[in-house]
Amino acid sequence: MEPNLNLQEINVIKEKAIEMAFEFGPVLLKAIILLVIGRQVIKFLTRLLSNALEKYEIDPSLSTFFKSFLSAVLWVVLLISVATTLGMQMASFVAILGAAGLAVGLALQGSLSNFAGGVLILVFKPFRVGDTIETQGQLGSVESIDILYTKIRIFDNRVVTVPNGALANNMIINLSQKPTRRVEMKVGVAYGTNLKKTRQVILDTLKKDERIHEDPAPVVYFTNFGDSSLDLTIRCWVDAADLWPVYWDNMEAINEAFEANDITIPFPQRDVHHFYPEGKK
Structure with missing residues (x-):
């Protein structure tokens, strides 16, 4: 009787698995399709924004920042949509997201400082993409201003990545601001x-x-x-x-x-005077 009982249990598990597959399979497939399509939409919207900013000749510094920020926001919206599609309640998801955001915020205080620094740089414009600046012991040309970091190409063609928080809170010498x-x-x-x-x-x-x-x-x-x-x-x-x-x-x-014109540039020189005691040559 025991083998028959095991066989019955296996059949029950199989039926439950098939039932769950039919119940959650379409939902999971829908979530995967949403994730794939959403990813392509994010790329399309980011490219569309890039073309619009280029068309209206927006400052490259702002352009890079806006594209990075839009991409981050759209990815958050997409992940919320995928979670909702999988059956997660919005209130629960927002609560989890809030708790996770608090934990991440405490863990990433430096990154938040860099984000705030990036906003200050873009608002007050101490420098722009293409300017030559001196800061943090580095002298070079600004290649990009991202959400968290600014990339500076120094004159031996190395790229230095500087946190925006450090740039916003320290002295910057802009060598390109004046003509x-x-x-x-x-x-x-x-x-x-x-x-x-x-x-x-x-x-x-x-x-x-x-x-x-x-x-x-x-x-x-x-x-x-x-x-x-x-x-x-x-x-x-x-x-x-x-x-x-x-x-x-x-x-x-x-x-x-x-x-x-016979104008002499002298070498460093010293006059040496040697005094002899009286009576000695």
Whole structure:
């Protein structure tokens, strides 16, 4: 009798399984279809928003942020819809989501700080995508501003990912915000050099460079009596993009002009005085 009883139990379990399959199978299939279609809809809406932002020439910083935010919101809506389709009560799901959100919020305080920092960056715009900035000991070009992080490409082509919270709460030097920049060069000439002649030689050299602005005009100041030289500071204004090329080119041109006009750039030197005791050579 025992084998027959086991067979009966197996048949009951099989019938229950078939019954549950017919009962929950369509619901599960519907949820899977909803998840697949919803995923494609999210991609479509994100792409649609991207095209709209590009069409109306919205700031790339805002564009990246809006796309990331829209994608996150749509995924939350999709997951709620899938859970509801599977038979989970909305009130229960919201309660679970709220409790989970509180736990996640406590665990991810840093991420929430980064999110708030990203919002502040986009609202107050201390920098934008494409700007060259200096922050957190890094100098480079801003590649993207996402929900939580900002990516900066430094000049050796490495990409540094900086949390938005750190950026929003620390000093940022924006090198691209203004259209013009001041170039500052320092040179030293030997003691006894005619400073008026030297100043004129430098100004004549700078006039040959069309990238240097005439207003404000270039200036040359005598700034210090150095240990071995008379120190001069040269200042001129250029377009922001020309700053370093103008600096490098004119430092070389000034050196050549000094050589042509017999103006000496001294080496560091010291005078040593040796005193002998009386009666000794």
